[in-house]
Amino acid sequence: EDQVTQSPEALRLQEGESSSLNCSYTVSGLRGLFWYRQDPGKGPEFLFTLYSAGEEKEKERLKATLTKKESFLHITAPKPEDSATYLCAVQGAGGTSYGKLTFGQGTILTVHP
């Protein structure tokens, strides 16, 4: 069974204070690891897909990296508008043939001005 664990559960940063969010996973044949951002009362917004260990993707102040066991979402010089819940999900190749995603519980990021 695929599993995803995100840490920390909550992270409070000052504006400009860089940090990282962790996503540890176990999956039978990784087909993709996905990062989403979710604002309160809204649906998740897609950020990145990573497919293989060593891959990196960047978007503005966010950079996602992937190893065989975990992914990191690095936030450089965050701003208050980066405050949100960040979700990690994996899609495995084992078992079923549909695009099932297994989600972590999320990290709630708060950036103070």
Add this chain to the structure above:
Amino acid sequence: DGGITQSPKYLFRKEGQNVTLSCEQNLNHDAMYWYRQDPGQGLRLIYYSQIVNDFQKGDIAEGYSVSREKKESFPLTVTSAQKNPTAFYLCASSPLAGYSNQPQHFGDGTRLSIL
């Protein structure tokens, strides 16, 4: 603009009542999904559909039903058999299920509460 529209945004259910949540997409995606989100938990898959007139149970299908009569529509019915329906319900779609690893895109959810 292409996207996924969920309605209503808020819904209240009385004891013994069935309620239906609407999900419409204009992205021309083949696959559609329903998830349930509870505080402090990851999203859990209720039902999914890869093609019109076909759908499969996810991890927590008991007390729910769906239909897929049109490519763009995937309504979810929360039946009276679902004893703990209070949650945030999210609909998603992706270009092709199965062996495609395209990201799923989400609507803005429906929050269901018990009266």
